[in-house]
Amino acid sequence: METWEQINLEIGQCAMAQAGPMTLWVRRAENEWHVFSRREPCVTRGFSFQRCDNPPENAEWARWAAEIKTGDVRLVPAMPDRPVIVSPDVEVVIPRKCSALFLVGIPPWIRVEVGPEPRLVVFDSPSAMLANTWFGDQMQGTLCYSLRHAPQRSPDRLSAGRAICPVQFTNETDKDLKFEKLCLNTDGLGVYEGEGRLWTDTVELAFREGNRPCDATCAGQAPAMAGTVRKLCEPRNPGKKQIIGQSGLGTFTSILRHSGR
Amino acid sequence: MLAAMEMDWRALSQDRVVVGVVKTLIMLAIGVPAIRMASYLIAKNGGKRFSPQSAMLLRKTVTYGGAIMLFMLILDQLGFELTALLGAAGVVGLALGFASQTSVSNIISGIFLISEKPFSVGDVIQVGDKTGVVLSVDLLSVKMRTFDNKYVRVPNESLIKMDVVNITRFPIRRMDIIVGVAYKEDVKRVKAILLDIALKNQYCLDDPAPLIILNNFGDSALEFKYGLWVAKEDYLNLLSTITDEIKERFDAEGIEIPFPHLSLYSGSVTDPFPIRIVGGADPGAPPRGM
Numbered sequence: 001m002e003t004w005e006q007i008n009l010e011i012g013q014c015a016m017a018q019a020g021p022m023t024l025w026v027r028r029a030e031n032e033w034h035v036f037s038r039r040e041p042c043v044t045r046g047f048s049f050q051r052c053d054n055p056p057e058n059a060e061w062a063r064w065a066a067e068i069k070t071g072d073v074r075l076v077p078a079m080p081d082r083p084v085i086v087s088p089d090v091e092v093v094i095p096r097k098c099s100a101l102f103l104v105g106i107p108p109w110i111r112v113e114v115g116p117e118p119r120l121v122v123f124d125s126p127s128a129m130l131a132n133t134w135f136g137d138q139m140q141g142t143l144c145y146s147l148r149h150a151p152q153r154s155p156d157r158l159s160a161g162r163a164i165c166p167v168q169f170t171n172e173t174d175k176d177l178k179f180e181k182l183c184l185n186t187d188g189l190g191v192y193e194g195e196g197r198l199w200t201d202t203v204e205l206a207f208r209e210g211n212r213p214c215d216a217t218c219a220g221q222a223p224a225m226a227g228t229v230r231k232l233c234e235p236r237n238p239g240k241k242q243i244i245g246q247s248g249l250g251t252f253t254s255i256l257r258h259s260g261r
Numbered sequence: 262m263l264a265a266m267e268m269d270w271r272a273l274s275q276d277r278v279v280v281g282v283v284k285t286l287i288m289l290a291i292g293v294p295a296i297r298m299a300s301y302l303i304a305k306n307g308g309k310r311f312s313p314q315s316a317m318l319l320r321k322t323v324t325y326g327g328a329i330m331l332f333m334l335i336l337d338q339l340g341f342e343l344t345a346l347l348g349a350a351g352v353v354g355l356a357l358g359f360a361s362q363t364s365v366s367n368i369i370s371g372i373f374l375i376s377e378k379p380f381s382v383g384d385v386i387q388v389g390d391k392t393g394v395v396l397s398v399d400l401l402s403v404k405m406r407t408f409d410n411k412y413v414r415v416p417n418e419s420l421i422k423m424d425v426v427n428i429t430r431f432p433i434r435r436m437d438i439i440v441g442v443a444y445k446e447d448v449k450r451v452k453a454i455l456l457d458i459a460l461k462n463q464y465c466l467d468d469p470a471p472l473i474i475l476n477n478f479g480d481s482a483l484e485f486k487y488g489l490w491v492a493k494e495d496y497l498n499l500l501s502t503i504t505d506e507i508k509e510r511f512d513a514e515g516i517e518i519p520f521p522h523l524s525l526y527s528g529s530v531t532d533p534f535p536i537r538i539v540g541g542a543d544p545g546a547p548p549r550g551m
Contacts, residue, residue, distance in 0.1 A: 085468070131460065132492060133468045139431050143492050146467050 003047040004193060004232050009071040016052035017075050018045060019110045019127035020161025025055045026112055026122075028071050033114050034061035035123045046160035047198075049075050064122045068115035077108035077163060077198055078233045079186035080126065082145055085133050089150040092179040094207075099170040101223075102151035104184065105162030108191060108198060111233075127161060135183040144183060151182075155197060155225065163191055163198035166223040170206040177207060187237040192222040194229035201235075285335050292334075296327035314381040314398055321399075363418065364401065370417035371400040380427045387426040388415055429493050433466065436489045436499060440507060441482030443517035448475055451485065454514055458506050459489055464499040466490040481521045 007015050009028040017024040021043045027034040036059040086104050094100050107128035113119035133146035155164055165184065171177045189200040202219035222229045300320050307316030337343055358365060375398060380386050384395050386405065391413050393405035402414045428434070442451050452473050459471040472488030491499045511518055525534070 129463050131463060132466050132495070134433055134466050134490065134492075135468075138433060138469065141432065143432070148467075 003049045004075060004077070005049075006072050006074040007049065007051065009051075009073055011071070013071070014052045014055045015049065015073060016055070017047070017049040017110065017112075019047050019075075019077075020045065020107055020159075022110065022125075022127045024110065024112070024123065025052065025059060026073055026114075027055060027061070028073070028114075029063075031065065031067045033064040033066060033068075033073075033120075033122050035064070035112060036061045037123070037125065039129060041129070044159045044161055047075075047077070062123075064114075064120070066115070066120055066122075068120065070116055071114075072116065072119075073112065073114045074119075076111040076113055076233050077191045078111050078124070079163070079189050079191060079200065079236060080106065080109055080130070080145055081187075081236065083135065083142055083183050083185040083187075084130070084145045084147050085135055085181060085183050086147040086149075086151050087181045088179060094169050094171045094177045094179055096171055096174050096176055099168065102153065102167045102169065102179075103155055103158060104147065104151045104165040104167055104182075105149050105158035106147065106165050106186065106200070107161060108163045142183070160197070163200055164226075165189065165200040166202045166225075168202060168204045170204070172206060172208045174209075188218050188235045190220075190231055190235050191233040192226060192229040192231050194222060194226035197226070198232075199223065199226040199229060281339055284338050288331065288335055288338065292327070292331040296324060296331065299327065300324045312381055313383055314375075314378075317382060317397060318375065363416075367401045367417045370421040371398075371402075374398060374403070374417055374420060375400075379425055380430070384430065385428040387428060388420065388423060391415070392428070432493060433469075433490055434493050434496055435469075435472070436491055436496060436503075438487040438489070438503070438507075439476065440485045440487050441479060441519060442485070442511070443519045444483055446483065446516055448483065450514075451483075451516060454510060454516065455485065455487055455507070458503070458510050459487075462489075462499065462503055462506060464491055464495040464502065466492070482519045 003017070009015060009026070011028055011030055014025055014027040017026070021039045021041055022037055023040070024035070024037040027036075036055070084104075084106055088102075092100075107126060107130065109124060109126050111121055112123035113121055130145035130147065133144050135142045135144050149158070149162075151167065152158055158164055165186070167182065167184070169177075169179065184203065186200070189203070192199045199222040201221060202223045204215075204217045204219055206215045206217075208215065300323055303316060303320040303323060307319055310316075311319065333343060336346065380395055380398075382395050382397060385392065386395055388405075391405070391407060393407035393411075393413060396404040396406055396412075400417070402416050403420055405413050405415065407413055440455065452475075455473050456471060459465045459473075460467055465471065466489075469490045471490070472486065474486050475483060476486035477484040489499060489503065508518070526532075
């Protein structure tokens with residue numbers, strides 16, 4: 001996939017990227033970088049990044065005054081800056097002593113980095129605008145993004161403009177679990193490319209008996225189904241793997257409540 | 262002999278005064294910068310460990326407490342009898358207390374406000390007809406900045422007596438809008454459209470779910486209560502976008518938003534409105550103005 005490869009722009013040259021519903025233009029000027037983006041909500045497509053001769057004439061460029069001598073520019077897919085909430089279309093039961101893999105499609109944020117290391121980030125924005133939602137009660141909780149697309153069991157059922165986050169549920173208890181809603185903190189997830197798709201680290205949620213009913217861990221690697229992968233982006237907050245556990249714990253607490261335990 | 266002793270005493274006395282003045286200057290030279298430095302450090306770093314309000318209170322306590330201590334040390338150094346001074350201050354304080362009952366009431370109210378913490382610096386509160394951001398909570402009054410950028414000082418005594426609404430206490434808020442549609446519209450369809458508008462708005466939370474109920478049969482319209490949940494910092498963004506979206510969507514869907522109107526009947530809906538011409542006009546003459 002050449003989308004994530006570096007392009008070198010001369011002064012006055014422009015490149016165009018497409019990421020799901022978003023189209024993005026980057027232009028190099030004399031000691032400046034210009035960026036412009038727009039979204040078409042109903043468009044679903046994959047990712048591309050190439051040189052472009054004709055940027056839109058009415059573009060409202062964001063200008064970055066940076067005296068960078070090289071014209072290197074590249075796209076980086078990143079995870080959202082807030083947790084995401086995902087719910088299945090219909091209630092899903094995970095039987096006792098069973099395990100199930102769900103694939104969550106997350107629209108990545110697109111970052112534009114220019115110049116040599118350490119690169120300057122001139123754009124960091126979601127490829128698709130997600131609605132806000134709340135995880136918690138009305139007095140305390142977390143502001144999250146709402147993924148209105150249900151998790152799937154096969155990657156083919158997720159649109160090309162989404163990064164695939166594998167979530168492995170393991171029910172080690174003696175009772176069935178209902179999966180109604182999952183709050184996934186994406187801060188600790190890295191992004192990979194493999195088999196022509198974007199993938200994130202695998203999240204493993206193990207449900208057990210006792211006072212600590214849920215263990216949530218980030219595997220730190222893409223799933224085997226992604227094939228040979230290349231890491232494109234580090235987690236936004238690598239130290240926050242524990243927070244994934246807390247979110248997962250809240251989710252499983254919710255599942256516990258709904259399943260009448 | 263006597264003259265020599267008198268000279269020695271004068272010299273000694275002058276020395277004591279000089280030493281006292283020097284000591285006082287040294288105290289000022291060390292004390293004032295020390296108090297200012299402590300105040301600066303609390304202002305700079307206090308916000309990391311405490312709430313803005315606690316940091317502000319701590320800074321004021323250190324500043325005023327330090328200043329009072331320094332003042333008393335200097336008086337002691339200059340030879341004033343502090344016990345007598347404090348006694349006199351007590352008498353004066355009593356007199357002042359009687360004369361400044363309002364201030365004392367404000368101070369006591371301020372202590373209650375600070376300990377009860379119904380709001381803190383940075384919260385948006387509504388007091389009477391004033392709404393604004395709390396700038397400081399002091400012993401005598403609360404200062405706030407209204408959204409049209411006015412500086413409002415509310416005495417603590419008034420705050421204790423009045424209803425105070427803390428608008429930003431909780432992280433999410435519900436915005437209630439009354440939406441009126443014509444009586445001819447299909448209620449279920451209107452509800453479905455309002456729900457869709459809410460779900461498509463980027464600031465509106467989809468959980469808790471929007472509240473959409475037919476709230477009232479109004480004079481001119483069916484009135485729906487449209488309750489949308491929003492993160493408190495997005496409240497204005499939601500207000501400014503959702504009303505535009507309702508109007509655009511209703512126009513696109515052909516849903517009528519009625520303006521207030523009044524129907525007059527002469528006692529029965531079906532009978533025509535009776536007109537009686539008074540005066541001596543010629544029945545055969547054409548109406549005026551034609």
